Amino acid sequence: MTPLLETRRLTKRFPGVTALRDVAFDLRPGEIHAVCGENGAGKSTLIKLLAGIHPHGSYEGELLVDGRPAAFGSVRDAEAAGIAVITQEFALIEELSVAENLFLGRPPRRGFRIDWLELHRRAAALLAEFDLAVAPEAPVHTLGIGQKQLIEIMRATDKHSRVLVLDEPTAALPAHEVGILLDHLRRLRAQGTACIYISHKLDEVFALADRITVLRDGASVVTLDRAAATIPAVIRFMVGREITDMYPRRQDTGRVARESASDPDQRPEDRPLHPGATQAKPLLEVRALEVTRARGESALLRDVSFAVRPGEVLGFGGLMGAGRTELLMHLFGGWGVRTRGEVRLRGEPYADPTPRRSIERGLVLASEDRRRYGLVLDQSVGFNLSLSSLGRFTRPPGRIDGQAEHACNQRFFTSLGIKAPGQAARVGGLSGGNQQKVVLGKALMTGPAVVMLDEPTRGIDVGAKLEVYELINRLTADGCAVLLVSSELPELIGLSDRIIMLAAGRIGGEFERGEFTQEKLLAAAMGRAALEK
Amino acid sequence: MKPRVPLQNLAMPLALLGIAAFFALQESAFLGPRNLTQLIVEFSITGTLALGMFMILLTGQIDLSVGSGVGLIGGLAAVLVFHLGWPAPAALLTALAAAVVLWTLMGTLIVRQRIPSFIITLGGLLIFKGLFWLVIQNSTVPVARGDQENLYALLTTYYLPAGVGLGLAGVVAAALVVLAWRSRGARAGAGLPVRSVGREVAVQLATTAGIVGLVLVCNASRGVPLSLLVLSATAAGVYFLTQHTPFGRYLYAIGGNEEAAVLSGIAVNRVLVGAYVLMGVTVALTGFMTTAYSGASTTTVGDLMELDAIAACVIGGTALRGGRGSVAGVIFGALIMATLLNGMTLLAVSPEIKFVARGVVLTLAVWMDVKLGRK
Numbered sequence: 001m002t003p004l005l006e007t008r009r010l011t012k013r014f015p016g017v018t019a020l021r022d023v024a025f026d027l028r029p030g031e032i033h034a035v036c037g038e039n040g041a042g043k044s045t046l047i048k049l050l051a052g053i054h055p056h057g058s059y060e061g062e063l064l065v066d067g068r069p070a071a072f073g074s075v076r077d078a079e080a081a082g083i084a085v086i087t088q089e090f091a092l093i094e095e096l097s098v099a100e101n102l103f104l105g106r107p108p109r110r111g112f113r114i115d116w117l118e119l120h121r122r123a124a125a126l127l128a129e130f131d132l133a134v135a136p137e138a139p140v141h142t143l144g145i146g147q148k149q150l151i152e153i154m155r156a157t158d159k160h161s162r163v164l165v166l167d168e169p170t171a172a173l174p175a176h177e178v179g180i181l182l183d184h185l186r187r188l189r190a191q192g193t194a195c196i197y198i199s200h201k202l203d204e205v206f207a208l209a210d211r212i213t214v215l216r217d218g219a220s221v222v223t224l225d226r227a228a229a230t231i232p233a234v235i236r237f238m239v240g241r242e243i244t245d246m247y248p249r250r251q252d253t254g255r256v257a258r259e260s261a262s263d264p265d266q267r268p269e270d271r272p273l274h275p276g277a278t279q280a281k282p283l284l285e286v287r288a289l290e291v292t293r294a295r296g297e298s299a300l301l302r303d304v305s306f307a308v309r310p311g312e313v314l315g316f317g318g319l320m321g322a323g324r325t326e327l328l329m330h331l332f333g334g335w336g337v338r339t340r341g342e343v344r345l346r347g348e349p350y351a352d353p354t355p356r357r358s359i360e361r362g363l364v365l366a367s368e369d370r371r372r373y374g375l376v377l378d379q380s381v382g383f384n385l386s387l388s389s390l391g392r393f394t395r396p397p398g399r400i401d402g403q404a405e406h407a408c409n410q411r412f413f414t415s416l417g418i419k420a421p422g423q424a425a426r427v428g429g430l431s432g433g434n435q436q437k438v439v440l441g442k443a444l445m446t447g448p449a450v451v452m453l454d455e456p457t458r459g460i461d462v463g464a465k466l467e468v469y470e471l472i473n474r475l476t477a478d479g480c481a482v483l484l485v486s487s488e489l490p491e492l493i494g495l496s497d498r499i500i501m502l503a504a505g506r507i508g509g510e511f512e513r514g515e516f517t518q519e520k521l522l523a524a525a526m527g528r529a530a531l532e533k
Numbered sequence: 534m535k536p537r538v539p540l541q542n543l544a545m546p547l548a549l550l551g552i553a554a555f556f557a558l559q560e561s562a563f564l565g566p567r568n569l570t571q572l573i574v575e576f577s578i579t580g581t582l583a584l585g586m587f588m589i590l591l592t593g594q595i596d597l598s599v600g601s602g603v604g605l606i607g608g609l610a611a612v613l614v615f616h617l618g619w620p621a622p623a624a625l626l627t628a629l630a631a632a633v634v635l636w637t638l639m640g641t642l643i644v645r646q647r648i649p650s651f652i653i654t655l656g657g658l659l660i661f662k663g664l665f666w667l668v669i670q671n672s673t674v675p676v677a678r679g680d681q682e683n684l685y686a687l688l689t690t691y692y693l694p695a696g697v698g699l700g701l702a703g704v705v706a707a708a709l710v711v712l713a714w715r716s717r718g719a720r721a722g723a724g725l726p727v728r729s730v731g732r733e734v735a736v737q738l739a740t741t742a743g744i745v746g747l748v749l750v751c752n753a754s755r756g757v758p759l760s761l762l763v764l765s766a767t768a769a770g771v772y773f774l775t776q777h778t779p780f781g782r783y784l785y786a787i788g789g790n791e792e793a794a795v796l797s798g799i800a801v802n803r804v805l806v807g808a809y810v811l812m813g814v815t816v817a818l819t820g821f822m823t824t825a826y827s828g829a830s831t832t833t834v835g836d837l838m839e840l841d842a843i844a845a846c847v848i849g850g851t852a853l854r855g856g857r858g859s860v861a862g863v864i865f866g867a868l869i870m871a872t873l874l875n876g877m878t879l880l881a882v883s884p885e886i887k888f889v890a891r892g893v894v895l896t897l898a899v900w901m902d903v904k905l906g907r908k
Binding site: 332334355356358359360365367372373374375376377378379383387388390391394398399400402403406407410442446 | 786797
């Protein structure tokens with residue numbers, strides 16, 4: 001049987017990163033084929049290739065539709081070939097009605113006019129077919145997330161798409177709507193629509209898919225028949241990576257040194273990282289925290305409790321959308337409304353955080369999105385480094401002591417090893433790793449006690465990563481507490497004293513150093529359902 | 534801050550020269566001392582307002598209400614002096630206080646209620662215009678009673694005696710040299726690049742020559758106008774604020790990336806209100822000068838001045854989306870705007886054409902901003 005869709009040796013490179021490497025994948029007519037992998041395994045890139053978002057010519061390898069080579073120059077080409085992609089962000093226009101959204105861009109016409117009667121008749125028929133109890137005239141913004149998702153799927157099927165690509169379709173769905181969605185997908189399969197289903201949630205994958213392909217580090221590792229696969233086996237394929245000797249350990253002297261992983265007696269992650277860290281008083285304590293995005297909405301973080309002491313690195317892992325970034329942003333004062341729980345910073349209650357107050361009290365955050373939240377890109381390195389610490393250089397009557405500022409900037413510039421022509425260089429022109437160092441320098445110049453790092457090594461090269469790791473060790477040696485969020489499990493395992501895995505806004509598991517394994521952590525991140533199987 | 538683009542650095546002086554040459558060829562009186570002095574007064578008025586606008590634009594906000602505000606505040610002071618017989622200094626201070634209150638209010642509305650500044654200040658434009666006409670009762674209110682001289686009228690009619698003007702120029706030039714020399718020493722001490730000695734001397738000589746030359750031109754007519762001193766003081770103040778204080782740094786940071794500014798611990802709301810308060814102060818200064826220049830408050834005082842101020846900033850390289858610009862650029866932009874308006878008035882260009890010309894200049898300036906901003 002000719003596959004509906006096939007990729008051969010598909011390779012996609014971005015500057016500095018190979019996102020996909022020799023990926024082989026095929027989709028048979030009428031099957032549901034799940035694609036699994038950790039964050040950053042290459043799933044999104046694969047989808048973007050299939051959808052024509054990364055056009056033909058920007059990648060290597062072959063993409064075949066019905067056995068014939070296809071060259072999608074745009075999303076429109078992919079749609080013409082019958083491939084419809086439904087992403088996590090909906091392409092619906094909130095203010096328009098369900099019917100208008102369903103037939104957006106191709107409404108039935110009568111001469112020059114839109115045939116409203118026909119539009120609503122067809123929409124009602126589609127809605128009935130999908131068993132969705134909404135009026136065609138209802139504005140889309142009145143619908144729930146699950147209903148919007150179905151509208152997207154209906155729109156795709158009505159365009160006679162033969163391949164439906166769903167990217168994490170249940171990430172934001174309440175449990176009872178997940179079942180409805182899965183039923184619809186099974187029904188579409190029975191009608192002959194093939195589906196590529198991308199999900200972290202292995203229980204859903206096993207409930208739905210005919211075959212499962214695992215991606216890891218951009219490569220297709222294996223394709224399994226569902227009947228022959230088990231959840232633990234899939235998790236092993238997803239992880240399947242050895243801990244490298246990337247992670248420098250602090251030695252008793254407090255100096256940073258690289259250790260080799262060839263130590264036969266002891267796995268590096270079994271050794272206590274920061275002895276004595278557990279006795280001191282916690283610098284940051286969080287008890288039963290519950291946070292909503294805005295007043296009156298349902299909680300996105302629930303029952304989160306932890307404490308972190310001087311010299312300790314507390315790692316936070318979890319899948320996309322588990323609430324890691326939200327947790328850090330909330331503690332810092334940049335996101336959400338606290339509906340319950342208590343936070344104590346250096347022993348004092350800290351009920352009403354704002355970034356300004358947090359910085360004053362010694363709590364800093366280096367955000368994951370440094371271009372958006374971290375830097376003023378048009379300005380110089382020096383401007384950005386001292387931006388949070390200007391008060392320190394200000395002399396009466398409010399004048400900045402340029403020399404003192406420059407000297408302090410220079411210290412950080414040198415100690416962080418920022419590679420730039422000088423402080424006056426524009427930050428926007430630096431590489432990702434050097435931009436990240438500027439973000440870290442800005443946070444550290446304020447003299448913090450608790451440092452929160454959200455994906456501090458995302459998108460930076462290996463050398464710069466190592467420097468960030470060494471910096472974390474320097475911080476703990478100086479008695480800072482570090483909260484580290486990372487999507488890379490080896491990094492989390494290599495750097496943390498303790499790891500908390502978040503799953504859907506709750507603590508899915510807490511692990512002490514010595515009990516870290518990627519399998520356990522990933523299982524905790526996927527929540528109880530996967531754990532029990 | 535660094536100049537934006539070398540091309541623009543050259544293009545603007547050339548444009549100014551071209552404009553001046555055009556007017557001079559059309560009408561020889563353009564370069565006469567009398568007209569030049571008038572030009573300097575008009576430039577002072579436009580420049581002062583543009584400097585206030587500069588700080589607003591730096592944050593990525595805008596203020597469309599300043600034209601009406603100029604009329605209102607100037608009119609208020611004129612009514613206090615002419616109808617109520619207040620001494621001029623008291624009237625000016627009261628009107629200044631009123632401006633500060635109004636702009637604090639607008640700034641607070643913008644940051645607290647998160648209403649776009651475009652809308653709030655558009656509302657301000659209409660409200661202030663209405664209040665202005667109410668205050669002056671749609672009539673003409675002179676800035677002084679009879680032939681009495683007062684501080685209000687003197688704002689644009691007082692000229693420094695030639696000797697004082699030259700002395701002041703000498704003091705300012707010397708002060709600039711000393712400041713430059715000290716900053717040079719500090720930079721060298723910190724291991725920073727400095728201009729070569731020859732270049733430094735050349736720059737200082739050019740600055741001194743410029744200042745003294747300006748004074749000589751003024752002295753050829755009636756002397757250095759008081760309003761030029763107002764502009765100079767405002768420019769020095771704004772320069773100090775934007776380049777040497779945390780407040781100024783924050784203006785650039787907010788305009789460059791507001792989210793990053795918030796997360797860097799900057800009290801963004803307070804800084805924005807501060808920028809509007811300072812805008813209010815420059816509106817008052819401009820209101821006094823421009824009303825005094827017309828001799829009386831009439832319903833058309835301040836008309837469209839917000840657009841001249843914005844155009845001056847943008848011509849001078851201030852980015853409309855915020856985060857970029859310099860005081861020197863704004864001063865330059867104001868000089869170009871003032872020259873254009875003055876020349877057209879001198880050539881007795883009809884008001885219809887003047888409107889069109891102003892519109893074209895504003896559009897060109899913004900078009901250039903967009904083009905350069907994309908790079």
